[in-house]
Amino acid sequence: MRDSPLGSYLADPVFTAAVFVAVFVGIYLIARSTAEPLIKRILDDRGVDRHARRPLMRITRFLVVFVAFGTAFAAAGFGSILTSLATIAAAATLAIGLATQNVIRNFVSGVFIYTERPFKTDDWIEWEDGTYSGVVEDISLRVTRVRTFDNELLTVPNSSLTENVVKNPVDGDRLRLKFVFGIGYEDDIAEATGIIVEEAEAHDGILNDPAPSVRVTELADSYVGLQSRIWISDPSRSDFVKSRSEYIENVKNRFDEEGIEMPFPQRDLSGVVETREPGLDAE
Structure with missing residues (x-):
């Protein structure tokens, strides 16, 4: 391919970068304009509520970027699309695994919250033996945002809610x-x-x-x-x-x-009180 006219063009770093950017932008715009409406339609048909839509749409956008990047990587002459996707995926997995272990743990916990549904948005929950409580405002891939009854916003890592007991008093009817x-x-x-x-x-x-x-x-x-x-x-x-x-x-x-009494605790005191005249020392 290097001996062909196209190969000579791809040998030019400027042309290669232009191809990469053009393909990436084109694939990204096309994929996003088709994938997101399709996913939204599927979620509407299945009646998925608001708290589950946000993480699913974020996953969709991540996959769109991933595919666009891999396609542009191959189009720029760096290998086949499958090889490019595999290379990018391996590098990303290693980097994420080393640098963002807590993020991955919270992400997996977020998936468990979505699948097991211990609570949902607008539910009142308590955790850590009642130390914290409030109304769930948002559930994302990494954190859950809870509004306390003092109007404070708590940003709670999802792992804290899956690794501890969470009380949901309003789950039933x-x-x-x-x-x-x-x-x-x-x-x-x-x-x-x-x-x-x-x-x-x-x-x-x-x-x-x-x-x-x-x-x-x-x-x-x-x-x-x-x-x-x-x-x-x-x-x-x-x-x-x-x-x-x-x-x-x-x-x-x-x-x-x-006339029914609601008594309060009482204490009886007993003992001996001694009095002594001023100026007299005890013998």
Whole structure:
């Protein structure tokens, strides 16, 4: 090929660079104008939600660049397209493997989040034993962005969410809430239990099926603990906080009306107090 006119042109570095750039730009524009609309149409047909679209579209753009680069590499006379793609892929794999191990780990974790779907955008999640919590705003290939309830944005590496336990309270269509009401030892447990159940049944945000329930769970130093278990539907963080707050307030008001005490911890002190007249030393 070097003895042909085309070979002599390809021997010119300027011409080779021009061929490379022209082919790369042409293949890139053609591939992107056809591949991206096709992928979007496929995602629309399959009903893929927003949190999964972004990483898939980014993978598509990466593949378009990869193919365009390999094709331009071959067109410029550096070997066949398959050899070029294999060479580029091997070099890229080695470089990425050495320099971006954490990035790869987070990328793989992002794929697991997409396939296993432990949570999705707009879900309220908690992780690291409740140390962190918030609403998922975006899931990318490397990180997940979570908006806390103090309006702070947390950028969390995906590996942190796949290597630890993540609580997703709003994944189901119902959420059970629990709260312990403390009453005095002299108060009637049956009466207090009836009030707790009645207030749950009267609240519009609390389900009657499953029915509210109450169990004696504690015999503490200063109170008897009655644990209320209630269910809410279509849970979100705002529903959770609002329903529980209103319910607890209503029960507290009923307890006050019926004369049921909600005691607080008390401590009895004992001992001997000595008094001594000023100026007299103890013998």
